[in-house]
Each structure stands twice: as C-alpha cells, then as structure tokens.
Amino acid sequence: MAPAEPANGTTDGTTDGAADVELVGVGVRYGSAKAPVTAVEDVTLSVAPGEFVVLVGPSGCGKTTLLRLVAGFERPAAGTVRVRRRVGVVFQQPRLFPWRTVAGNLVFALARHGVPRAARAARVEELLGLVGLSGMGRRRTWELSGGQRQRVAIARALAAGPPVLLMDEPFAALDAFTRERLQEEVRTLADGTGTTVVFVTHSAEEAVLLGSRVLVMAAGPGRIAGEVAVPLPRGPGTDVAALRGAAPFAALRAEVAGAIREAAALS
Structure with missing residues (x-):
C-alpha cells in the first residue's frame, strides 16, 4: 500500500x-x-x-x-x-516478504493501516477469497506460482480498502x-x-x-x-x-x- x-x-x-x-x-x-x-x-x-x-x-x-x-x-x-x-499500488514484481506466510504479508499491511487485531483474520480470509486464494493463508510466498504471488500483491494493495x-x-x-x-x-x-x-x-x-x-x-x-x-x-x-x-x-x-x-x- x-x-x-x-x-x-x-x-x-x-x-x-x-x-x-x-x-x-x-x-x-x-x-x-x-x-x-x-x-x-x-x-x-x-x-x-x-x-x-x-x-x-x-x-x-x-x-x-x-x-x-x-x-x-x-x-x-x-x-x-x-x-x-x-490509494493502493501493485508493482510489476510482487515485492512480498519471503519470510512471511501469505496471511502474514496481508496482516502486515492491515496492521500498518490500523486495522484492529481482532478484525485481521476475517479480513485476510475475505481478501484471499477476492483474489481466488481461499485457504492458502498458511503457504509461504516462495511456494506459490508467479501468478499466485501477484494475486497476493493485489490482495495486499486492497488490504486497507x-x-x-x-x-x-x-x-x-x-x-x-x-x-x-x-x-x-x-x-x-x-x-x-x-x-x-x-x-x-x-x-x-x-x-x-x-x-x-x-x-x-x-x-x-x-x-x-x-x-x-x-x-x-x-x-x-x-x-x-x-x-x-x-x-x-x-x-x-x-x-x-x-x-x-x-x-x-x-x-
């Protein structure tokens, strides 16, 4: 973001x-x-x-x-x-944190933008559903295909709505x-x-x-x-x-x- x-x-x-x-x-x-x-x-x-x-x-x-x-x-x-x-920004390369899970990347963005801790898990699942990655929050980013990583980047840009x-x-x-x-x-x-x-x-x-x-x-x-x-x-x-x-x-x-x-x- x-x-x-x-x-x-x-x-x-x-x-x-x-x-x-x-x-x-x-x-x-x-x-x-x-x-x-x-x-x-x-x-x-x-x-x-x-x-x-x-x-x-x-x-x-x-x-x-x-x-x-x-x-x-x-x-x-x-x-x-x-x-x-x-505004949210999606770059040519996903620029995800490789040491974090998919959900961890989204939680980082949510925390940065002041989303309460109690609301983050539900928001992560909502975002993953929007980009077609439901149930993949525990995956590491290096386990994903290029297209999946870019979906995570889009979800991260949308994290704070x-x-x-x-x-x-x-x-x-x-x-x-x-x-x-x-x-x-x-x-x-x-x-x-x-x-x-x-x-x-x-x-x-x-x-x-x-x-x-x-x-x-x-x-x-x-x-x-x-x-x-x-x-x-x-x-x-x-x-x-x-x-x-x-x-x-x-x-x-x-x-x-x-x-x-x-x-x-x-x-």
Missing part, C-alpha cells in the same frame, strides 16, 4: 472536484538545473470514481512517472496532483495463460467493487480488455497524445473472456494499436 503524500503541488483528501484523481498542467524534470531533462510536460487528466483508466504508449513516455506522482512517490516540478482518497488502485504493468512477467486469467479477474474485481483503477501497460489488447478509457501517451517529453473510449459491456455478470473474441473488441484493439504507433512516431 502507498498513501498519496501531500507535498509540492500534491494534495491528499477531499477536493472540490468530483474526480478521484486529477492532474492539472503537471510537469516532471530530472537532472541538474544546468542540464534538466523533461520527463513529463503539461499533463492534464482526471479519473472519475469507479473508472478504469489505462495509460499506454512507447517506453519512456512517462506512464510510470504519472503513476508514481499519483501514489505520492514523486513530486511534480510544475502543476498540481490531487488525490481525493487513499483503498478506493483507488494503481497498477504498474502487474502482469508483464507472467506467462500468457496466467496473464489472461488475471486480466479477467482484475476487471471483474474492479467492476464488482467499484474501485477506481489507473493501470499502466504496453499492450493494446490488455488496455482494451481492462479499461473503460484508454489514454495514449507520446514521449519526448511525455504527454497525452490521444484518448480512446472503450464502450464494452461492464459490471457483474459480464463474460470477460467472451469479449476477447467479439468484433467490437477487435476493432477497439486495432484503434488503440494504431494510436500507439502514431504516438511513437511523434516521439
């Missing part, structure tokens, strides 16, 4: 707007004052409660930088980042079959809980399957180059697996892939 930290143009708590996440005129620069490198420039975007927004684009376009700004891990050099509610979930290419290191299963499960989980999600990926297919809206970024410096709405069925009862073979899905995937190629040409 990672709380958004108020500092240098970043605020945490209720804002005047309706968006869970709002970036206005955001810029990020690295390097020295004499030779600065602009990583992100003049990015403005908002994410409404319950939205599943996906950031796609070529390497180096600032996708992860924007996610880190929302998480509070970095501070903007210009502009404002507003986060209305607490964050309304906003940030996911930085969480399935990139998984095999194709496991990746597809987790994509479907995360989409169903988000739709069922109403969690607001900001998700980073390089994949047009993953972006269309997961997102209710796709933002395409260009590099040099990083900026929003385009947006694609994804009007595919959502909500409980949606057959996520069946969407992959539907004609509207294929058309949207081609549209996003084309937008990524155009953004890469701008870089």
